[in-house]
Amino acid sequence: MLDNIKILEKSNDHLIFILDNIDLYIANSIRRAIIAEIPTLAIEDVIFYENSSSIHDEFIALRLGLIPLIAKIDEFNFRDKCECNGKGCKSCTAYFKLEAEGPKTVYSHDLKVIEDDRVIVPKNIPIIKLGRKQRLVLEAEAILGRGKDHAKWQAGIAAYKYYPEIRINYERCTLCKNCIEECPRKVLKLEDDKIVLKDVIRCNLCKACEEACPEEALNLNGNEKKLIFKIEVINKSYKPEELFIKACEILKEKAQELKKKLY
Amino acid sequence: MIIPIRCFSCGAVIADKYEEYKRRVKNGEHPAKVLDDLGIKRYCCRRMFLSQADYLDEIIEIEEYKGP
Numbered sequence: 001m002l003d004n005i006k007i008l009e010k011s012n013d014h015l016i017f018i019l020d021n022i023d024l025y026i027a028n029s030i031r032r033a034i035i036a037e038i039p040t041l042a043i044e045d046v047i048f049y050e051n052s053s054s055i056h057d058e059f060i061a062l063r064l065g066l067i068p069l070i071a072k073i074d075e076f077n078f079r080d081k082c083e084c085n086g087k088g089c090k091s092c093t094a095y096f097k098l099e100a101e102g103p104k105t106v107y108s109h110d111l112k113v114i115e116d117d118r119v120i121v122p123k124n125i126p127i128i129k130l131g132r133k134q135r136l137v138l139e140a141e142a143i144l145g146r147g148k149d150h151a152k153w154q155a156g157i158a159a160y161k162y163y164p165e166i167r168i169n170y171e172r173c174t175l176c177k178n179c180i181e182e183c184p185r186k187v188l189k190l191e192d193d194k195i196v197l198k199d200v201i202r203c204n205l206c207k208a209c210e211e212a213c214p215e216e217a218l219n220l221n222g223n224e225k226k227l228i229f230k231i232e233v234i235n236k237s238y239k240p241e242e243l244f245i246k247a248c249e250i251l252k253e254k255a256q257e258l259k260k261k262l263y
Numbered sequence: 264m265i266i267p268i269r270c271f272s273c274g275a276v277i278a279d280k281y282e283e284y285k286r287r288v289k290n291g292e293h294p295a296k297v298l299d300d301l302g303i304k305r306y307c308c309r310r311m312f313l314s315q316a317d318y319l320d321e322i323i324e325i326e327e328y329k330g331p
């Protein structure tokens with residue numbers, strides 16, 4: 001099925017590649033699995049001992065939850081499937097504490113992990129600002145979850161679009177360059193008297209070039225069988241290519257579960 | 264209030280880049296250029312920066328004046 005995967009751009013937190021000869025529904029289920037099914041760690045319960053800041057408890061708890069904790073996900077169990085029966089233990093929970101007194105800005109790296117080398121808190125995310133004599137003391141518990149339960153567990157962003165293909169009738173084309181000028185993203189170029197689509201990633205299939213052509217010689221279309229797939233990491237526990245593979249594994253497990261139930 | 268940790272629409276983390284953005288814009292750089300430098304490409308994330316108003320600083324000033 002996947003004859004051809006060609007990587008266009010790759011870095012630590014994003015990946016853009018071409019998926020050739022694929023059906024849309026498969027690409028869409030992979031996309032949805034990346035957004036909603038991959039487990040990550042996020043703060044779920046917060047116990048406040050003191051909060052004399054200008055922001056109320058719930059607001060701070062939400063902001064703590066949204067911090068994408070970097071963790072070794074494989075070493076945690078889901079709390080409802082853990083041997084502690086949902087009470088919370090070391091194998092399903094990571095514990096944190098925070099103590100701060102103003103005037104200062106409290107950052108995510110002020111949140112200390114309690115004796116756990118499985119978790120790293122990302123740096124430089126401002127949680128709250130404290131004024132003079134304002135104090136904040138709290139403890140927090142982080143558990144595994146999935147993006148479909150709450151957006152704070154979302155592991156990554158995934159999107160795809162059709163591969164743009166340009167066709168020019170050179171019997172009619174007068175090389176007036178109207179299409180090159182009209183393109184809002186400037187993705188067309190003239191090379192050896194031929195008009196070529198240079199930047200397939202940035203072309204958004206708006207068809208402004210088609211409309212600009214006075215001879216109606218140009219035709220731009222998206223190929224429904226060839227997709228440009230983009231993955232971006234939110235939770236740095238994963239690399240972008242790991243997100244794709246993990247999503248495929250989750251889909252496979254689900255299909256096998258269904259098969260088992262049917263037979 | 265204070266800069267939201269994630270973009271409302273796509274969920275990407277933006278709060279860790281806000282202080283650099285604010286400092287550079289204050290020093291006279293154009294916001295569009297700073298956002299490009301910081302790697303904020305999508306318009307959903309860009310509006311989070313452009314529409315941010317830091318009211319929390321003012322609220323803290325009032326509470327400090329009132330006393331605990």
